[in-house]
Amino acid sequence: MKTQTKSRIFRIIRKRDGTRPIELVKKLRITAQAIHRHLRSLTTSGKIEARGRGPKTRYYVAGAPCLDKALRWCASIRKPAENPGEFLCETRDIFTARLGHIGSLTKAGLKEEELPLVISMAGEIGNNCFDHNLGNWRDVPGCWFETQATAGRLWICIGDRGQGVFRSLARVDPSIPDEQAALVTAFEKILSGRFPENRGNGLKFVRNIIVAGEKRGLACRSGAGLVDYGPLGGDCRVELARDPHHPVGTVTLILWGFK
């Protein structure tokens, strides 16, 4: 019976993006003491983890990201009502300044020698948002930039409300048939969306780094297109595909295991 309850608690936590103990009490109709006992047991076994403090504590599946806010922002058809300043970088300067914050993740276990690669990858993805959409944003200028470190995994989510990869590349190569083909081209071929400038190596650089390590993965979604690379690319794909709505621009999720 206890095991069944614990399994139910775990399933609820996995389904939602952060669950408070009070929500479990109401849903399962058992005492708060029992809920907390199960939560302690699941935390000790490494299946879930608590984030936040006091009454704001929420429980999440350990090692999984919480992307609800980010994906909602990227996929909203209308201009998003909420543009949280902690994640939204309205200008390239703000984004570049926040890139440096990745350095603090060495305290969470990210290796010093891997820091240059992680920062440069995030830098290429984020700067692409500005390179391809400056003056062409759908509504909100800038990019969403969020990092989450959980259970030895670093998740980096970067999204924008721009034109999307297909519209950007189809101007240069009209033979690209759709959004899926555009994403593959962006990551695998040298082709600049800003002809006649000689560009187009940033995403190849990112892909090279991702496929070179066992605990790395990336997925990118733009319109109906979705690609993933690296051994953990499938994990990223699953997370991005959770939201049934297509992003209006582009959203990229990087996973970097460091334990």
Next chain:
Amino acid sequence: MKIRLKSYGSILASRPAGREAALAMKARLRPGPGEKIELDFEGVLSVGPSWLDEVLSALRREYGKDRVVCLPTKNASVTESLRVISSS
């Protein structure tokens, strides 16, 4: 002559920033005839291929490909950036 890139920042990312850095470098550089221009990455945390491509392209256009060299470094972002730039 040596250019210490850490004086342009510890995180060197984006093409606009690379273009700005290249312009600043060219304004100050006064190499002697045939003198090599060495890019020193000591003290730099991270370099992206976009930034490095802008700098290398601008300096090599001005002084010739053989005169602009990158000094050896253990920084993996530099070696990966150079690898992707040279293959494009």
